Amino acid sequence: xxxxxxxxIIPVLDELRAQGMKLNGPLPADTLFQPKYLDNAxxxxxxxxxxxxxxxKYQGFGRGVNITLGLPFIRTSVDHGxxxxxxxxxxxxxxxxxxxxNLAIKMIVNTQ
Numbered sequence: 001x002x003x004x005x006x007x008x009i010i011p012v013l014d015e016l017r018a019q020g021m022k023l024n025g026p027l028p029a030d031t032l033f034q035p036k037y038l039d040n041a042x043x044x045x046x047x048x049x050x051x052x053x054x055x056x057k058y059q060g061f062g063r064g065v066n067i068t069l070g071l072p073f074i075r076t077s078v079d080h081g082x083x084x085x086x087x088x089x090x091x092x093x094x095x096x097x098x099x100x101x102n103l104a105i106k107m108i109v110n111t112q
Contacts, residue, residue, distance in 0.1 A: 009047075053079070062095040065103050074107045076100040 046052025064079030
């Protein structure tokens with residue numbers, strides 16, 4: 001265990017709320033993904049890859065985008081693996097790639 005939630009996460013959320021952001025949480029991953037939390041949410045911040053991605057894939061495989069925060073550059077990625085067995089066969093679903101690319105472009109425009 002640790003004290004990151006008390007020492008870091010909650011104070012940051014409180015500061016963001018003071019700046020006018022509407023935030024819920026922190027919430028446990030096993031109960032977060034319910035309509036009562038998601039219906040009015042624009043985003044979900046999962047603290048760990050394996051807490052958020054399974055639900056994202058279940059709800060919208062091929063349309064989801066993984067965003068890595070905390071880097072000195074914008075990084076978005078598809079919601080699936082490399083699927084090298086599909087390479088060069090014209091069978092790959094490009095939906096998640098297009099969504100990830102469009103989101104990266106939107107993020108770039110919004111930082112300028």
